[in-house]
Amino acid sequence: xxxxxxxxxxxxxxxxxxxxxxxxxxxxxxxxxxxxxxxxxxxxxxxxxxxxxxxxxxxxxxxxxxxxxxxxxxxxxxxxxxxxxxxxxxxxxxxxxxxxxxxxxxxxxxxxxxxxxx
Amino acid sequence: xxxxxxxxxxxxxxxxxxxxxxxxxxxxxxxxxxxxxxxxxxxxxxxxxxxxxxxxxxxxxxxxxxxxxxxxxxxxxxxxxxxxxxxxxxxxxxxxxxxxxxxxxxxxxxxxxxxxxxxxxxxxxxxxxxxxxxxxxxxxxxxxxxxxxxxxxxxxxxxxxxxxxxxxxxxxxxxxxxxxxxxxxxxxxxxxxxxxxxxxxxxxxxxxxxxxxxxxxxxxxxxxxxxxxxxxxxxxxxxxxxxxxxxxxxxxxxxxxxxxxxxxxxxxxxxxxxxxxxxxxxxxxxxxxxxxxxxxxxxxxxxxxxxxxxxxxxxxxxxxxxxxxxxxxxxxxxxxxxxxxxxxxxxxxxxxxxxxxxxxxxxxxxxxxxxxxxxxxxxxxxxxxxxxxxxxxxxxxxxxxxxxxxxxxxxxxxxxxxxxxxxxxxxxxxxxxxxxxxxxxxxxxxxxxxxxxxx
Numbered sequence: 001x002x003x004x005x006x007x008x009x010x011x012x013x014x015x016x017x018x019x020x021x022x023x024x025x026x027x028x029x030x031x032x033x034x035x036x037x038x039x040x041x042x043x044x045x046x047x048x049x050x051x052x053x054x055x056x057x058x059x060x061x062x063x064x065x066x067x068x069x070x071x072x073x074x075x076x077x078x079x080x081x082x083x084x085x086x087x088x089x090x091x092x093x094x095x096x097x098x099x100x101x102x103x104x105x106x107x108x109x110x111x112x113x114x115x116x117x118x
Numbered sequence: 119x120x121x122x123x124x125x126x127x128x129x130x131x132x133x134x135x136x137x138x139x140x141x142x143x144x145x146x147x148x149x150x151x152x153x154x155x156x157x158x159x160x161x162x163x164x165x166x167x168x169x170x171x172x173x174x175x176x177x178x179x180x181x182x183x184x185x186x187x188x189x190x191x192x193x194x195x196x197x198x199x200x201x202x203x204x205x206x207x208x209x210x211x212x213x214x215x216x217x218x219x220x221x222x223x224x225x226x227x228x229x230x231x232x233x234x235x236x237x238x239x240x241x242x243x244x245x246x247x248x249x250x251x252x253x254x255x256x257x258x259x260x261x262x263x264x265x266x267x268x269x270x271x272x273x274x275x276x277x278x279x280x281x282x283x284x285x286x287x288x289x290x291x292x293x294x295x296x297x298x299x300x301x302x303x304x305x306x307x308x309x310x311x312x313x314x315x316x317x318x319x320x321x322x323x324x325x326x327x328x329x330x331x332x333x334x335x336x337x338x339x340x341x342x343x344x345x346x347x348x349x350x351x352x353x354x355x356x357x358x359x360x361x362x363x364x365x366x367x368x369x370x371x372x373x374x375x376x377x378x379x380x381x382x383x384x385x386x387x388x389x390x391x392x393x394x395x396x397x398x399x400x401x402x403x404x405x406x407x408x409x410x411x412x413x414x415x416x417x418x419x420x421x422x423x424x425x426x427x428x429x430x431x432x433x434x435x436x437x438x439x440x441x442x443x444x445x446x447x448x449x450x451x452x453x454x455x456x457x458x459x460x461x462x463x464x465x466x467x468x469x470x471x472x473x474x475x476x477x478x479x480x481x482x483x484x485x486x487x488x489x490x491x492x493x494x495x496x497x498x499x500x501x502x503x504x505x506x507x508x509x510x511x512x513x514x515x516x517x518x519x520x521x522x523x524x525x526x527x528x529x530x531x532x533x534x535x536x537x538x539x540x541x542x543x544x545x546x547x548x549x550x551x552x553x554x555x556x557x558x559x560x561x562x563x564x565x566x567x568x569x570x571x572x573x
Contacts, residue, residue: 089271089273111319
């Protein structure tokens with residue numbers, strides 16, 4: 001079963017890290033990604049540019065409206081995701097707990113709907 | 119959910135008429151009636167003793183709570199039809215499990231006329247289980263543990279964990295759970311439906327956690343049992359101080375977990391519940407008033423429960439892997455040993471609170487420790503600690519902290535301070551017997567007249 005692990009973190013905290021520290025975190029992510037690739041969990045994943053670069057798009061009365069910024073202002077922001085294949089929720093939780101951001105931020109684990117089973 | 123409950127009791131009551139053709143004596147009608155009554159009793163008693171085990175196994179076999187519940191009802195109805203004719207099977211439990219499984223496959227096939235996915239699911243069940251799976255005794259024990267761990271999964275909302283456990287593991291109806299927690303039944307039913315949907319959609323597995331995860335998961339199971347017991351022992355609101363039915367369920371659940379799982383803290387929690395429950399008769403007066411530990415008539419304490427609890431505490435302590443529940447049980451055991459409050463070994467109690475504070479620091483434990491120190495070293499020493507705790511803020515809205523302060527002030531003869539603290543406690547308490555108790559304390563303060571009460 002597929003689960004989407006959404007990574008929420010205070011994106012400003014990232015800017016306060018020294019080069020050494022941010023290199024360290026990146027190395028951790030690389031190791032983690034490699035590991036879940038080997039274990040067969042990894043289906044995909046990306047890191048996102050900060051919310052300052054976000055544009056929110058709506059279609060209203062046939063007209064496109066765009067606003068600057070994320071869909072909602074929150075203390076912690078969506079900064080990236082992993083799409084994983086896991087046996088069950090316990091397996092997915094084990095994977096999510098190893099994402100480096102779990103230590104400072106939070107990982108939201110969402111099961112993906114499998115339409116072929118509906 | 120509501121219908122399930124009705125169906126559950128109804129299926130036993132209503133199907134009695136099926137047994138008409140049995141018996142061929144001179145008075146067939148009467149004999150038939152007797153047989154029907156006996157069979158119904160047998161089914162009833164099998165239902166009471168086996169239904170939770172049957173359900174736990176059916177959930178594993180079918181992978182779906184609702185389907186398993188329907189299957190079990192079907193199996194019970196079938197038993198009422200067939201047992202009068204064919205006799206009660208040698209192993210009623212495995213008979214019910216395999217009948218339930220066939221009924222579920224049947225239901226899926228009927229529903230699947232227009233649905234290929236359901237049909238293949240039915241085929242899978244049909245092939246996947248052999249009858250050896252169904253009668254495996256160890257497997258059945260494991261199924262009950264699986265059910266407990268699934269209902270108490272930390273990914274479920276805590277309220278839902280409690281509701282699911284009481285319903286699925288203990289077999290309480292939704293209405294009974296709702297009444298016990300003073301929650302409207304539809305709210306509770308909704309909570310259960312949501313939890314079951316999450317178990318299905320997020321695929322919360324039906325399994326006993328691995329060694330590595332076990333400690334954390336056991337904690338959340340024990341916490342659910344503890345909350346159920348506490349709500350029964352000291353109801354958080356309402357007219358009555360205790361709800362014995364909930365305490366009884368919690369103890370039953372505690373015994374089941376101790377039986378299934380060799381964990382010292384499970385033993386410690388069972389001991390804690392038994393030792394607290396042993397004081398039940400002494401905790402309230404005949405008019406329902408709360409009586410504090412130090413004033414309780416200790417001859418009313420249940421010795422049998424105390425002996426069992428004390429034995430369990432020793433057993434848990436000797437494991438050297440005990441935790442907060444065992445320590446609290448040990449404290450309760452020290453109280454249970456003493457003939458009265460004065461002859462209690464307060465030094466030992468303070469010592470146990472010290473260990474507890476190291477293991478699981480909390481303001482409430484600190485408050486209890488302060489009260490024990492007041493007993494060991496005198497009210498002044500306790501009061502300094504309680505004042506500091508109230509100052510720190512975490513307990514400033516906790517009525518028992520103010521009640522404890524009031525009691526120490528009273529013992530020190532500081533009437534005005536005592537009255538002020540009793541009033542503060544009164545303002546924060548929402549449980550009727552507790553409020554009456556505090557009003558009484560206020561009234562009994564030397565020199566406190568009606569004027570004080572009203573202000």
